[in-house]
Amino acid sequence: MAILRKLSTLLGGDQKADRVVPPSGYTARLTTFTAGAMAFLAVFALALSLATGRLADRWSAELARTATVRISAPQGQMEAQSRAVLKVLETTPGIKSARVLTDAEQRKLLEPWFGPDLPLDDLPIPRLIEVVEESAGPDIEGLRLRLAAEAPGAVFDDHTRWRQPLVSAASRLRLLAAFSLALIAVSTAAMITLAANAALSANSTVISVLRLVGARDTYIARAFVRRFTIRAFMGGLFGTLAAMLAVFLLPAAAEEGAFLTGLGFVGWHWAYPLLIPPLSAIVAFWATRAAAFKTLRGLT
Amino acid sequence: MIELANAAYSYGGGDILTELNLRLAPGSFHFLTGPSGSGKTTLLRLCYMELLPSGGQVNIFDTDVRNMSRDQVANTRRRIGVVHQDCKFLDHLTLAENIALPLDVSGRDAEAELGNLNELLSWVGLSKRADALPPQLSGGERQRAALARAVIMSPDVIIADEPTGNIDWEMALKLMKLLVELNRMGKTILIATHDLNLIRNVKSQTSARVLRIQNRRLQLAGADL
Numbered sequence: 001m002a003i004l005r006k007l008s009t010l011l012g013g014d015q016k017a018d019r020v021v022p023p024s025g026y027t028a029r030l031t032t033f034t035a036g037a038m039a040f041l042a043v044f045a046l047a048l049s050l051a052t053g054r055l056a057d058r059w060s061a062e063l064a065r066t067a068t069v070r071i072s073a074p075q076g077q078m079e080a081q082s083r084a085v086l087k088v089l090e091t092t093p094g095i096k097s098a099r100v101l102t103d104a105e106q107r108k109l110l111e112p113w114f115g116p117d118l119p120l121d122d123l124p125i126p127r128l129i130e131v132v133e134e135s136a137g138p139d140i141e142g143l144r145l146r147l148a149a150e151a152p153g154a155v156f157d158d159h160t161r162w163r164q165p166l167v168s169a170a171s172r173l174r175l176l177a178a179f180s181l182a183l184i185a186v187s188t189a190a191m192i193t194l195a196a197n198a199a200l201s202a203n204s205t206v207i208s209v210l211r212l213v214g215a216r217d218t219y220i221a222r223a224f225v226r227r228f229t230i231r232a233f234m235g236g237l238f239g240t241l242a243a244m245l246a247v248f249l250l251p252a253a254a255e256e257g258a259f260l261t262g263l264g265f266v267g268w269h270w271a272y273p274l275l276i277p278p279l280s281a282i283v284a285f286w287a288t289r290a291a292a293f294k295t296l297r298g299l300t
Numbered sequence: 301m302i303e304l305a306n307a308a309y310s311y312g313g314g315d316i317l318t319e320l321n322l323r324l325a326p327g328s329f330h331f332l333t334g335p336s337g338s339g340k341t342t343l344l345r346l347c348y349m350e351l352l353p354s355g356g357q358v359n360i361f362d363t364d365v366r367n368m369s370r371d372q373v374a375n376t377r378r379r380i381g382v383v384h385q386d387c388k389f390l391d392h393l394t395l396a397e398n399i400a401l402p403l404d405v406s407g408r409d410a411e412a413e414l415g416n417l418n419e420l421l422s423w424v425g426l427s428k429r430a431d432a433l434p435p436q437l438s439g440g441e442r443q444r445a446a447l448a449r450a451v452i453m454s455p456d457v458i459i460a461d462e463p464t465g466n467i468d469w470e471m472a473l474k475l476m477k478l479l480v481e482l483n484r485m486g487k488t489i490l491i492a493t494h495d496l497n498l499i500r501n502v503k504s505q506t507s508a509r510v511l512r513i514q515n516r517r518l519q520l521a522g523a524d525l
């Protein structure tokens with residue numbers, strides 16, 4: 001809150017303190033541009049972080065819940081083995097329920113590959129049993145051994161094998177995106193510090209004259225801080241809006257492409273990027289303030 | 301007001317000034333003379349804290365300059381008007397804005413003091429040049445403007461470094477008259493100058509003392525002036 005109050009007095013009043021430091025032409029535009037570019041990157045890092053977060057959550061939720069048992073057996077043994085498997089599953093702790101997929105369901109699963117008119121009965125298609133696990137999950141190795149004993153044609157597939165790496169990849173990606181955001185913030189601070197130091201040394205004569213006529217450090221610092229805060233805010237605003245537009249205009253694709261096009265923001269998550277311009281302003285505020293006071297301490 | 305006790309200053313080599321003892325009493329009028337390069341400007345800079353003594357002690361308004369916080373230094377400078385030898389203006393501000401700068405930086409309402417500013421401008425003969433930028437002014441105009449800036453805060457102490465160096469005799473006398481008047485109002489005044497005629501002129505109007513820097517030390521000049 002104190003920061004907000006400081007920011008608002010800074011942006012509001014005292015045009016005069018601004019006048020005492022000469023306008024600085026193209027360095028000002030460079031600062032605005034860089035702040036804008038950083039904001040643009042930040043929006044994408046944020047989108048990536050949110051999207052991978054969603055993905056990881058969804059996958060790990062599904063992953064925790066379901067598994068399948070696939071039974072491949074000669075026609076005659078199919079029924080017996082199915083029953084045996086169900087019996088094993090029923091008596092396994094950590095399994096909530098298990099049921100054999102109906103022919104219709106199985107046909108639907110195969111449809112994308114073989115078309116709608118699949119003569120299911122004539123083909124040696126494995127039987128699928130859908131298993132819903134409890135959150136703790138069963139002892140997979142024990143279950144596999146028992147299944148092998150009771151129904152030699154049954155294979156327990158807990159999806160973990162192929163999904164777990166995806167979930168870790170998604171989580172890692174989210175971490176990287178968050179790290180990128182932090183890097184962008186630190187780079188913005190560094191860039192503003194460099195620009196502020198350049199402005200301070202370009203105006204060293206002005207600063208020493210102001211000190212000599214009785215200006216306090218805060219008065220002098222304010223003139224610089226105000227400028228850089230406004231520049232960082234405006235640059236941040238333009239960069240953020242441009243990037244939000246770019247994200248908004250990403251072509252929408254169906255489910256299959258969800259990983260790529262899922263990069264957008266969902267619902268109220270659109271509000272997140274709007275935090276970037278004020279954050280950019282706050283970073284500039286503190287960076288310039290620190291640079292200004294450091295310079296001023298070197299003068300009498 | 302300003303007191304130097306055994307103060308010394310060195311820019312890094314040997315001492316430029318040593319064993320400085322000086323007490324500027326309230327309402328006093330002092331001249332400072334000495335050959336070029338003897339350290340007049342250096343002594344004045346010690347008096348408004350642009351430099352801190354490398355030895356001894358400098359007290360301003362009864363405070364040791366070494367114990368002042370940065371804000372205290374700023375506040376103290378508002379009570380000391382200085383005409384710098386090289387004027388020290390902000391080249392991107394107009395003359396009027398430069399003269400009003402001490403008001404602005406101390407948070408006083410420059411608009412409210414507009415009458416004061418205009419009066420000062422006409423006093424130093426610069427009313428017509430109010431909107432000019434400092435680089436467009438002659439040396440004499442700059443010095444007059446610097447004096448206007450030095451007195452606009454109506455400070456307790458006025459320090460001037462060669463304020464009449466580039467000014468014709470008549471204008472110099474006029475500026476001195478302003479300073480003598482301010483001195484009569486109780487201001488403490490310290491002026492560095494080479495111009496012995498100027499000193500004689502002021503001494504005929506008021507009791508001014510003349511200090512002289514010789515061999516890095518400060519002496520009271522004899523009555524021959």
Ligand SMILES: Nc1ncnc2c1ncn2[C@@H]1O[C@H](COP(=O)(O)OP(=O)(O)OP(=O)(O)O)[C@@H](O)[C@H]1O
Nearest residue numbers: 311312316334335336337338339340341342343385
């Ligand atoms: N910033 C500085 N660094 C090093 N030496 C300096 C510096 N400023 C002045 N000096 C030296 O200190 C000595 C005194 O300088 P100062 O400016 O005080 O002389 P001055 O009496 O005011 O001379 P003038 O009458 O020409 O104005 C000179 O020898 C000068 O070269």
Ligand SMILES: [Mg+2]
Nearest residue numbers: 340341385461
């Ligand atoms: Mg000098």
